[in-house]
Amino acid sequence: MSSTQPVPERQAWLALTALCAGLFITLMDQALVAVALPSIRAALDASINQTVWVVAVYLLAFAAPLLVSGRLGDRFGQRNVYLAGMAVFTAAATAAAFAPTIELLIAARAVQGLGASLLNPQPLSIIHRVFAYDRRGAAMGMWSAVASSAGLFGPILGGLIVGSAGWRWVFALYIPFGFLAFVLVALLVPRLPTGVGRIDLVSAALAVVTVLAVTLTLQQGPDLGWPLWLWAVVGAGIAAAALFVGRQFRVSRRGLDALVPPALFGYRNFALGSFSVFTLGFAVYSMNIPIMLFLQTSKGLSAEVAGLMMIPTAVVSLALAPYVGRLTDRTAPGVVSTTGFVSMIAAMLLFAAMMTWQAPVPWLLVPLVLMGAANAMCWAANSAVSMRSLPSDLVGAGSGVYNTSRQVGAVVGAAALGAVMQVGIAHTDFSTAMGLTLVLPALLLLAGATAVRRFQPDSAH
Incomplete structure (x- = not known):
């Protein structure tokens, strides 16, 4: 593979930094807004079902068009579709911040999810097109650090904002950051040629x-x-x-031009990576539910303090991911990914054991730090190995499939863990139920680890 840099490396890194700013706020949303739900319910006199839909409708509108929005980037240009998505996301966030009723808030959230869906697949495609082949792992490391840590920072920021300023400021926060992200992408991301006809x-x-x-x-x-x-x-x-x-x-x-060309799955690493990112989405985006419930219900921590407990995970993940990305460029496919998956399984099982045995809160810092390191290794290496061998005409479709796998995994994980928690609470004490719930994502991650162990050198196709 050629190692020629398609654009000057400094420009490529500036472009990626701009893209990641918008990516962070869209992926942080679920965890950030969830903290505000009790305040929203009280302020707008909403039912439980209406309150749940404030988050649910965003996830639905986010996940459903992902396969299409990846291909839209190929058709109309990834930069243009990203900018359109960010404009829609920010405008809808403004409407949500000023929504006078729960019905209008839910409608605004649906539009906000659509904007997030438009912009979310584009960074992966742009990375593929502006970075040299042997630099994509490092770039994916940065992308993965943002993607994997966004959900971890959500509870921290959400607790601070709702506690000090009120729920409307959760949505108002998106307005300046969305505008800044739009301007940065418009200035720093190059226009790239399009290569797909009609959709x-x-x-x-x-x-x-x-x-x-x-x-x-x-x-x-x-x-x-x-x-x-x-x-x-x-x-x-x-x-x-x-x-x-x-x-x-x-x-x-x-x-x-097929929306999802069957040729995509002829690339072994992409097929395996799409499955393994499903297992990652299942585990990482759902694990906060039993952990937060355990910390607040069993250990009596406030929502703010429980959210702050996630800081070590987020910091370690952010710090290590760029280095892990560079390591992925220099090692055989599967080495870093397998290490990450095994580390994440170990962290999940440690959580399960400590929660079941009612370990003191400080002991939970051990699996929290291990989870941060595992996050960095799993996301960065998985995305780099999965995507970097795809030819340019398939990268937009591949990005849509990859992001859809992750997002559907998150939805399946939340539903599955919710069901397991209900069964556990009916048959054992609360702490044990929360701990045993984490065995399920550990088992699914085992299937993901088996997949990434089968990664092959890119030339093997």
Whole structure:
């Protein structure tokens, strides 16, 4: 592979820094806004169900179009689609900050999620196009540090903002940061040539229906008691998925641009990485639920102090990820990823043991620090190895698939852990239930570790 830098390296790093500013605030949203939900419910006289939808509708609107938005970057330019997404996200955040009713707040959150979906796949594609092949691991390290730590900083900032200024300032925070991110990307990210013709609208519609059906079912099923109509939604999603897959093969055979080209999965590392990032999304984005409940309910910590407990994880992850990225460029594929997955499994099992045995709070710093190191190794290496061998004409589609895998994993993880927690609480004491819940993500990560161990040198295709 060529190591020629497509743009000057300094310009490439400035571009990535600008992109990461926007990426951080969109990925931080779920954890940040969750802290404000009790205040939102009280201020707007909302029901429990309406309050839950403030977060749920954002995740639905975020996840459903991801397959399409990655391809939109190929069609109209990653920079342009990112800017459009950031403009939509910031405008919707402004509407949310001033929303007078819960219904208008939920509507604004849906639009905000759409904006996040437009911009989220673009940084991976741009990294692939502006960094030399042997520098992409280092770049992915920075991207991964932002992506993996965003959710960890959410509870910290959310607790401080809600406690000192009120819930509306959670959304108002996005306005200056969104504007700054828009300006930085407009100034620092180069315009790149586009390489895809028209987008297959039928495939786009089928993709949105598929992801929407899956995420809606998994989000709402446990709370609604799995009513019959929800199973009909599942059936519609499965049917749409089957039609979508068949259409991708038919479109590709005709020599046209498929939304998700089947050729993507001919790249072994990409196929394995898309599965392993699903397991990462499942584990990392859901583990905070039982840990926070344990700290606040069993140990009696306030929401603010419980959020601050996550600082070691976030700091270690941010500090190590750039170095891990550079190490990924210099080692055989799978070495760093496997080390990261094994470390994350160990951290999950340590959490499970300490929570079950009611260990003193300071002891939890051990798995929290280990989780930070594991985060850095898993995300940076997985994204670098998965994406760097893709040719330019497939990178936008690949970015959409990769981000969708991560996001759907997060939704499945939250739903699965919620169900396991309910079963555990019914059969044992609260602390034991919270601890044993973390065994489930550890088991799924074992499947992810098995996948990344099978990474091969890129030339093996």
